[in-house]
Amino acid sequence: MRPLPSVLNKKVFRELWQMKGPVLAIAFVIAGGVAVCVMSILSYSTLSTTRAQYYDEYRFAEVFTTLKRAPRHLLERVAEIPGIADVSDRVEGGAKLRMAGFDEPVSARVISLPETGQPSLNRLFVHRGRLPAPGRSAEVAVIGSFAEAHKLEPGDRFPAIINGREQMLTLTGVVESPEFIFVIPPGGLLPDFQRFGVLWMSRADLAAALDMEGAFNSLVVRIQPGSSQNGVIDALDRVFARFGTTGAFAREDQTSHRFLNDDLEQLKIMATMLPAIFMSVAMFLLNVVISRLVNTQRDIIAVLKAFGYTTRQIAIHYSKLVLVIAALGLALGIGLGLWLGRALSELYMEFYRFPGLTFQLPAVWLVLLVLLTFVVSLLGGWRAIRQGTARPPAEAMRPEGPAAYTVTTVETWFSGFRWSQPSRMIVRQLARRPIRAFLSVIGIAMATATVLVGNFQFDSVALMVQTQFASIQQQDMTATLVEPVNAAALYGLQRQPGVRYAEGRRVVPAKLINGHRQWRSALMGIPEDASLQFVLNERLMPVGLPAGGLLLTDYLARELQVQPGDRLTVEILEGERRRVSIPVAAVTGEFLGTGAYMRLDALNRVLRDGPLINQVLLTNHPDQELQIFRELKDTPGVLGVAKRHAMLESFYETLGKTFLTFTFFNSLLGGVIAFGVIYNTIRISLAEKGRELASLRVLGYTRQETAHILFGEVAVLLIAGIGAGWLIGQGLAYWLTTAMQTELYRVPLIITGQTFGISAAVVLVSALVSGAIAWRRLQTLDLVAVLKTRE
Known part of the structure; x- marks a missing residue:
C-alpha cells in the first residue's frame, strides 16, 4: 500500500504548531527583509512612475536655456534647428513679496504665461482656481508648496516688488509644475516653502514689469525622438551667444529633476542592500532550525523509511516545512512593506510637488521577490534536509553517538583557573561544537550589525547639521544681490543699526570641463580672511583657500576625474562667457552640495573685474533682526535673503525627516532580526539540552545551576557576537555611506559610543x-517525560 502524502502533510502542521516560537521568529526575520524590499521598491516605482506620467502628460521640456534678453524673431531660427520638436519662449524674473503675518523676506521666481493660458511646454496642473486671464492685470497663479505655507486661497491679494516697482497681485489659482517638483531657491540646496515661491503671470504683465516687450529671456525645448540632444544644445548656444546666455543644458542638469534622481537612486540601493542582510540572516536561522529538527527526528525518519516512505518524499516533507515558514514571512512582509511603502511615498509628497501619486508595485518585481524568498529559504534548509534524510534506516534508528568527553584545549590553556562544574560544561559544550558556536556568533553579529546600521545614520545627520549650520556657516543671514556691486558697499551695511559684521563673497555660474566630463556648478569666491563661512575638511578643520587655483569637493573631483595638479577648463556662464584654464590646487570633503571655491580676489582677476561681490553674509543683534529684515526686503538691489536657522528648519523638515524616517523603519526591522536570532538560539539550545538538564536535576543540581549552564553558553555567544557585530556593522555602514553619496548630500561615517551601546542593548x-521565556519552560521541565527513552 502506497503511503498517503496527507499523513506527512498533517505532520508538517503539527510540527509547525509545536515549534511555533522559532517558526514565528524566523518568519518575522523573513518578513523584515521582504518588508524593506517592498517598501523601497514600492516607493521607487511609485515616484518614478508618477514622475514619468507627469512629465509626459504635462510636456516637461528636455532642454533649457536662460539669457539676458533676445528678440522674439530669433524663434524662427530656433525652430529651424534640426531635432527640435517644440519650443516655448518665456519671460522670467525675480520678485520680493510681502506676506501677511510673515515679517521675514520672501522671494519668488515669476514666469510668464502665454495669452492662451497654458504654455505648450511645462504645462501647469491646476489644484484650485484658474490660471491668470489674458487682459486682466496683476493676476498670478502660485506653486502649491508656497500656497500651503502661507495658507493662500484664490482671491487672496499680496504686494510684490518686481523690477523695483511695487504692485498688488491677485491670486487666481494654486498650481503645480513638472519644472518645480523639487522647489528650492536659486543657489540653494534645500527647499524653503515659506521664504521662496514660484509665480506665473500673464506675459503682457510680466514683460511690461521687466521691460521685456517683444523679447524673452528663457527658452524651453522638446527634442524629436532619436535626435542628438548635445547637437541641439550646441546649436542653441551658437544662436544666443550674443544675448548673454548662461548656456543651454539638458533635463539631467535641471535642478528639480537632478535632486529627485538622486533620491530615486538611493531608494534603489536600499531596495537591494538591506534585504540582502535580512535574507542572509533568515537563511542562517533556517539552516540551524531545520538541521537541529532533522537531527532530533533521526528515529522518526527511520520509522518513516521503514513504512515505505522514500528519501525523496521525506525530503519534500521537510522542504514543505521550510516553504510554509517562508510563505508566512512573505505574506507578513508584503503586507508590512505595502503599508510602509505607501507611508514613505506620501512622506516624500510633502516636498516633492506631484499632483498625486500613482502607487505601483511592478508584478515582475513581486514575482522575483517571491521566488527569491523561497529559493533562499530552501537553500537555508536544504543541506540539513539532504544529510538527515540520506541516512539508512538502521543508522538513523541509532541515537547520535556521544561526544568524546576529554579535557578541551581551552581548559588546558586556563589550567590554572579553577572552573566550577557548570562553567566547565559550558566550555566543553562550545569547544566540542565549534562550527555550531561559530554560526550562532555570526547570527548574533548580523543582528547587532543590522541594528547598528539602522541607527548610525542618526549620528551622521547630527554631525551634518553641526558641521553645516554651526561650523561652516556662522552668519545669521545671507543676502543675495541682483547684480554684483563693489565690495566697498559692505562698509555702508556695517554701519546699519543692528548689524554686527558684514562679509562679502561672489558666486558665479560656471561649467567645469575635463575632457568629455563636465559639471554645471558655481564658482564661489571667498575672502582670504573670511570669518563667517569656511571650507572644512573631513577632520572638520578649516581649509585654507589656494592663492590661484580651485578647491573642489571630493564628490565633484570624482565626478570630473581630477586631482590636485590637474587643470580644468572653466566656462563662465555670464557676461562674455569666457573660457579659462584653472589648476586644481586641492580637494576637500563636504557633506552638503558640491562646491568649487577660489579666493575672491583670484576669482575677480579671472573675470577681469574689480573687487566685486554679489552675496553678503551678516551677523546681527537678535533683538534687531526683524528691523534688518525689513530694510533688506525694501532694498531694490537685494534679490533675496536666507536665514541660517530657516535653512536648519528646512533641513529637518525635508532631508532629515525622510532620511530619519527611513532609518527608523530599518532600525525597527533590525530589532526584529535581533529578537529572531536570539530567541531561536536560546529556544533551540533548550530543546537540545532538555534531556541533559533534566538528568542534572535528577542528579541534584538546582534550577539556578542548570540555568547557569543554559544561559552561560548563550552569554558567551552574545559577548562574542556583539563584538563581531560591531565590526561587521562598521563595514556595512561604510559600504552604505559610499553607495549613497549624491550631489545633494554625502552621509558621513560617524558611529558614536551611544550607537554601539544601542545596538548591544x-x-x-x-x-x-x-x-x-526559556526560564519559564525550565521551571516547568517534566523530568520524567524528558528522561523517557524512546524505544
Missing part, C-alpha cells in the same frame, strides 16, 4: 526577553 534586551 537591543540584542541584550532580546536575550533577556528570550531568556525569560
